[in-house]
Amino acid sequence: MRIEFTVKLPFEIKKNGRYYVSCCPVLDVGSQATTRKKAKENLIEAVGLFLVSCFERGTLDQVLKDCGFKPLHTIKKLTKRAPGRDEIEVPFPFQVSKASLSRCHA
Numbered sequence: 001m002r003i004e005f006t007v008k009l010p011f012e013i014k015k016n017g018r019y020y021v022s023c024c025p026v027l028d029v030g031s032q033a034t035t036r037k038k039a040k041e042n043l044i045e046a047v048g049l050f051l052v053s054c055f056e057r058g059t060l061d062q063v064l065k066d067c068g069f070k071p072l073h074t075i076k077k078l079t080k081r082a083p084g085r086d087e088i089e090v091p092f093p094f095q096v097s098k099a100s101l102s103r104c105h106a
Helices: 036-057 060-066
Strands: 002-010 012-016 019-024 029-033 087-095
Touching: 002 036, 012 036, 019 036, 029 036, 036 060, 036 087
Parallel strands: none
Antiparallel strands: 002 087, 012 019, 019 029
């Protein structure tokens, strides 16, 4: 079974010579390309790989804490993004075996 979280993160793209440099400042992850669209796509891929790598190494919680992330202790309705701030949606997929579904430790 495939389970996917989606993370919405702020990002920036700036032109630097003939390249577009994309950056997710809250995670300090960046990428580049020769077009704005491809720079955004490359950033989404880079952030996704970064998150998966952190998860696989067991460092995701510490990396997020070090980047200033804090859990919200209440669930609020999703609101529209702040005006003037662009966001990327990064898929964060997992594969879950059927056997593990019956032994959730929550």
